[in-house]
Every structure is written in C-alpha cells, then in structure tokens.
Amino acid sequence: MTASQQSSTGNCEIFGNIRTAWGNASPEPVATGADVELSFESKGSPTIPFTMRVTVPAHVMVREVQGESVLLNLNSERYFGLDEVGTRMWAALVASASVQAAYEVLLGEYAVDAEQLRQHLQELIAKLVENGLVEVRSE
Numbered sequence: 001m002t003a004s005q006q007s008s009t010g011n012c013e014i015f016g017n018i019r020t021a022w023g024n025a026s027p028e029p030v031a032t033g034a035d036v037e038l039s040f041e042s043k044g045s046p047t048i049p050f051t052m053r054v055t056v057p058a059h060v061m062v063r064e065v066q067g068e069s070v071l072l073n074l075n076s077e078r079y080f081g082l083d084e085v086g087t088r089m090w091a092a093l094v095a096s097a098s099v100q101a102a103y104e105v106l107l108g109e110y111a112v113d114a115e116q117l118r119q120h121l122q123e124l125i126a127k128l129v130e131n132g133l134v135e136v137r138s139e
Contacts, residue, residue: 048125050100050118052136054093060133062090073132080133089124093134099125 056062061072069082069090082090089106096102103121107114128134 047122048099048129048136050103051098052138053096053098054102054125054128054134054136056094057132057135071133075132078131080131086124089121090128093121093125099136 059074061074063070064087067084067087069087071080071082071090072078073080088109089102092102092105093099096105099121103118106121107117110117125134125136129136
C-alpha cells in the first residue's frame, strides 16, 4: 500500500501504525508520507510526560478486528486503523495508569531498543491526540 491511496470509496492516509480514511468529502489529509519520517521533536510538538494517563474520549468507538483495530471519531466522522503493533500499544496505553506503565509493559513484551520504543510511543500518542482519539491527563 502506498503512503496515500485514492479509491472509489474514499481516501486513505497511512501514518506508520495509524491509517485514517474518510468518505468522498475528501478533507485535507492530516499528514503526508513525508511527515511520517519526521521525529516527534522535529515537528515542534511538545513531548508528553510519561507520568500522564491516556484515556479514550466518549466520542471515540474502538473495535478490534483480526488483531488490528478500527477507531472511529464520531465528531470528525473519520475512521482510523491500527496494525497489530499499534493495537497492542493502544491497549497498553489505555489500560495502564500512566504512559510510563504502558512503556514498561511494552518494553517487556518487545525486543526493541528502549529509546526507540519511547520515541515510537511518543509519536503514536501525538498522532492519537492530534486526531482526537485519546486525551492525555494527569491522574
């Protein structure tokens, strides 16, 4: 699949672990393929403290389908897809008392460099927040 794909049913943009799609209204894409390659800090976004908790807003519906997830933002009427790794990261984030707790669980499950996991988790959270799929708050 390419970074941006047009079909007769609508558009699809892929953001690493996140895919987003919408109907034929074709709003501006949230990001382009080039944006995916940028690091979280290089885009000027604030880093999210790992002491914070991630919660799912009431306007977001989530369904797991064959190990992947479909997230629907009822406010924007956009749906998003997470691959298996993104789904696992999502599950850890929303089930944990803090981002740090989710990070520690994921670090124990995946053979990955700790700093690389931290960066990927930050980038995923940033995309989820940017698209109104999660809220980050202190608990």
